[in-house]
Amino acid sequence: MKEGDTVLGTIDNGGSLELAKGTHTLTFSKTGYWSVTKTIDVTSDMSVSIEMYPSSAAFKLENFPSNISIHESTIYTLTFTLSPIETSATYNTYLSLSGLSDIIEVRKDGSLVSPENGKYYLGDISGPTQISIKFKAGAVGQHGFTITLTSNDAIMSKTYTTTKQVVYKVEPLPFSVQMPSEWQVGENQLRISESSGQSYLVTAVLKDSIGNEVWSASHAFSPYEAYTFTPKIPKEGDYTLELQWNGQTAVYDVTVNPVITLKTKTLTVQKGGGGTIVLHFKNPSSDVQYYTIVVSGGFLPAEINQSISVAPLAEKDVSIAFAVPEDLTYDAYELNVAVMQGNATVFSDKVAVTISDDSGFSLFGGASSGGKMLLYVLAGLLVVGGLVLALRRR
Numbered sequence: 001m002k003e004g005d006t007v008l009g010t011i012d013n014g015g016s017l018e019l020a021k022g023t024h025t026l027t028f029s030k031t032g033y034w035s036v037t038k039t040i041d042v043t044s045d046m047s048v049s050i051e052m053y054p055s056s057a058a059f060k061l062e063n064f065p066s067n068i069s070i071h072e073s074t075i076y077t078l079t080f081t082l083s084p085i086e087t088s089a090t091y092n093t094y095l096s097l098s099g100l101s102d103i104i105e106v107r108k109d110g111s112l113v114s115p116e117n118g119k120y121y122l123g124d125i126s127g128p129t130q131i132s133i134k135f136k137a138g139a140v141g142q143h144g145f146t147i148t149l150t151s152n153d154a155i156m157s158k159t160y161t162t163t164k165q166v167v168y169k170v171e172p173l174p175f176s177v178q179m180p181s182e183w184q185v186g187e188n189q190l191r192i193s194e195s196s197g198q199s200y201l202v203t204a205v206l207k208d209s210i211g212n213e214v215w216s217a218s219h220a221f222s223p224y225e226a227y228t229f230t231p232k233i234p235k236e237g238d239y240t241l242e243l244q245w246n247g248q249t250a251v252y253d254v255t256v257n258p259v260i261t262l263k264t265k266t267l268t269v270q271k272g273g274g275g276t277i278v279l280h281f282k283n284p285s286s287d288v289q290y291y292t293i294v295v296s297g298g299f300l301p302a303e304i305n306q307s308i309s310v311a312p313l314a315e316k317d318v319s320i321a322f323a324v325p326e327d328l329t330y331d332a333y334e335l336n337v338a339v340m341q342g343n344a345t346v347f348s349d350k351v352a353v354t355i356s357d358d359s360g361f362s363l364f365g366g367a368s369s370g371g372k373m374l375l376y377v378l379a380g381l382l383v384v385g386g387l388v389l390a391l392r393r394r
Contacts (some may be wrong), residue, residue, distance in 0.1 A: 003247070003353055005285065006026070006392060007050065007183050008026070011386075012096070012254065016024060016044055019042050020042070021042050021044075022041070022042060023039065023040070023041050023042075024039070024040055024041075024042060025037065025039045025117075026036075026038055026039075026040065027234035029067075032054060032055055032056075033053060033054055033055055033365075034054075034055050034085050034086055035245060042142055047097070053085050054090045055370065056160060056161060057160060057161065057162040057163075058085055058086065058089040058090050058093075058149070058151045058162055059082050059083060059084060059085060059149050059151075059162040060082075060083045060084075060085055060123070061080050061082060061083075061147070061162070061164045062080065062081040062082075062083050062128075063079075063081045064080045064164075067082075067165070067169075068166070068168035068169065069168070069169045069170075069171055070137040070168055070169070070170050070284060071137065071170070071171050071172070071173050071174075071248060071250065072138070072139060072140050072170050072171070072172060072173055072249050072250070072252070073135055073136065073137060073173070073250040073251060073252060074136070074170075074249060074250045075104065075134060075135070075136055075137075075249050076134070076135060076136075076137055077133070077134045078132065078133045078134075078135075078166065079130065079132040079133075079274070080131055080133070081092060081128050081129070081130055081131070082122075082125060082129045082130075082131075082149070082334075083127075083128045084125055084126065084127070086156060086307065087125075087126055087127075088153055089151060089153055089160045090124065090125040090126070090151045090160075090366070091124045091151060091152045091153060091154055091156070092123070092124065092151060092152045093122040093123060093124065093125050093149060093150070093151040094119045094120065094122065094123075094129070094149070094151075095113075095119065095120040095122055095147065095148070095149055096118060096119045096147075096148045096150075097133065097147060097148075098145060098146045098148065099143075099146055100133075100145035101138070101144035102134055102135055102136040102207070103133070103134075103135050104134040104135055104136060105117050105133075105134045106120045106132070106133050106134075107121075107123050107131070107132045107134075108120075108129060108130070108131060109129055109130050109384060110130070110132075110321075112209075117198075121269055121288070122149075125151070125275060133147075136251060137170045138169065138170060139170065140170050140172050141169075141170055142168075142169050143167070143168055143170060144165060144166060144167045144168070145289055145363070146164070146165055146166070147163065147164040147166060148161065148162070148163050149161070149163075150162075153297075155331050157341070158304075161215040162262060162319075172302060173195075173250060173315055174194070174196035174198060174200075174245075175192050175193060175194045175195055175196070175202070175221070175245075176192070176195055176238050177190070177191075177192055177243070177250075177252075178190070178191040178192075178193070179251075179252070180284075181232060181284070182257070182284040183239075183255065183256045183284075184233070184259065184284045184285055185233055185234070185236060185256060185346070186232065186233065186237055186285075187230045187231070187232050188230065188231050188232075188233060188258060189215075189228055189229075189252045189297070190204065190220075190228065190229040190230070190231055190241075191226060191227070191228045191332050192204075192219075192226070192228075192229065192243070193224075193225075193226040193227075194222070194223060194225050194226070194228055194308065195224070196223075197223045197224060198223060199220070199221060199222055199223060200220075200242060200245050200246065201218055201219070201220050201221070201244040202218065202219055202221055202244070202245045203216065203217070203218040203243075203244040203245070204216065204217055204231065204241065204242070204243055204244075205240075205241070205242040205244065206231050206233070206239055206240070206241055206242075206254070207239060207240045207241075207242065208237065208238075209237060209238045209239070210237055211240075211279055211333050214232075214233070214234055214239070215231050215232050215233070217229050217230075217231075233254075234257050235256070236256045236257065236258050236259075237255075237256055238253070238254070238255050238256075239254040239255070239256065240253060240254065241254050242252075243301060245289055255346070257282075258282075258347075259281065259282045259283065259284065259289075260279060260280070260281055260282075260291075260339050260346065260347040261279065261280045262277075262278075262279055262280075262347075262349045262351070263278040263279060263280050263317065264276070264277045264278045264279075264351055265351065265352065266352045266353075266354070266356045267351055267352070267353050267354070268353075268355075268356050269324045269329055269353060269354070269355060269356065270355070270356050270357075271323065271324060271325070271326050271327075271355060271357070272274060272324060272325070272326040273277075273323075273324050274321060274322060274323050274324055275321070275322055275324060275353065276319050276320065276321050276322075276365050277295060277319070277320045277322070277335070277351055278315070278317055278318070278319050278320075278335060279293065279318050279319075279320070279337070279339070280315065280316075280317050281308070281315060281316055281318060282309040282310070282314075282315035283313065283314055283315065284310065284313065285312060285313075286312045286313065287308055288310070288311060288312060289309065289310045289314055289341070289358050290308075290309050290341065291307070291308050291309075291310070291339050291340065291341055291346070292305060292307050292308075292309070292339070292340040293305070293306045293308065293318065293320055293337070293338075294336075294337075294338045294339075295320055295322065295335055295336065295337055295338075296332060296335070296336045296338075297333075297335055297336040298333035298334055298335045298336075299324065299325055299328055299333050299353075300335065301325075302323060304320060304322055317384050320337075322335075325333065328355055330355070331354065331355045331357075332352065332353065332354050332355065333350045333352075333353045333355070334350050334351065334352060334353070335350065335353055336348070337349050337350065337351060
């Protein structure tokens with residue numbers, strides 16, 4: 001320890017040193033650590049606390065929460081202050097996170113920072129900077145992740161690394177959530193049961209993949225009350241379900257898989273022949289579903305309509321057969337496939353149909369001109385063979 005250029009002595013942790021009354025600016029140094037300068041006013045016996053940082057690190061992470069407790073599946077924002085230990089070592093700063101899988105966003109002084117190859121570029125840090133890390137909590141239990149900050153000196157000749165271990169505890173939600181085994185287009189049942197013995201308002205919000213609200217509802221829960229929400233989903237796709245209560249939000253991913261898929265995307269048929277289109281239907285609901293399949297366009301002289309039903313919690317393939325006319329102008333057509341439920345179109349797609357001129361041959365008819373010529377040759381050979389056999393018998 002020294003004051004100005006004067007070395008006052010060496011002290012250990014908990015050691016003491018005599019100083020004259022008055023103001024002193026002291027510099028504390030230790031091998032492998034950044035030096036710390038502190039001004040004190042000595043009026044009587046007093047204690048001074050000095051925190052020293054390794055010279056390999058460039059930052060102090062301050063205003064960190066001491067105990068982090070999060071409810072499962074909720075969104076949590078960890079906010080702290082990034083303060084340079086030595087500003088000559090805080091150029092070209094990157095932040096990286098390991099052990100944290102569901103990162104939503106990172107912000108620097110309120111501005112969003114986009115990831116670059118898994119890291120977040122913070123730039124040159126010259127003073128205290130607020131950093132926030134928003135993430136989704138996982139399962140109940142104790143979890144942890146590591147914050148790593150890498151930076152350089154002004155001429156990029158030395159790299160500094162600062163690390164911080166973050167430990168947090170995930171608590172159970174104050175209510176239980178029972179979701180559908182499979183979400184479907186239309187109404188779904190979402191049952192919530194209060195389990196903490198408290199009263200509070202729960203708001204359920206369903207958002208589409210770009211964050212637009214498509215459904216919401218609220219219910220004021222009494223202690224241990226159960227209530228069933230009926231989220232209504234407009235179409236297939238990916239959604240986010242938010243359950244909001246007491247300033248907190250639990251978030252769940254919702255995927256609505258197609259209940260109807262076209263298995264026959266392309267088809268090759270022959271003039272005068274026929275073809276078959278196959279659709280797959282799935283019914284995740286507890287009610288029978290009724291549909292009308294409509295095939296039109298292309299070379300079809302009229303629409304094909306076929307009504308079907310799908311049993312609850314079942315799935316099946318449905319085949320639609322059609323005839324191919326002999327007199328076709330083109331070698332490729334498109335057939336329109338639509339599925340109606342009542343007056344609403346719930347599915348539509350197209351089938352690309354290729355017309356093949358090669359119909360092969362048959363010994364008993366139905367052959368092409370080439371096939372007929374081969375048939376005549378075979379018939380001639382059979383006649384000659386019959387004459388030879390007759391001659392031999394003589």
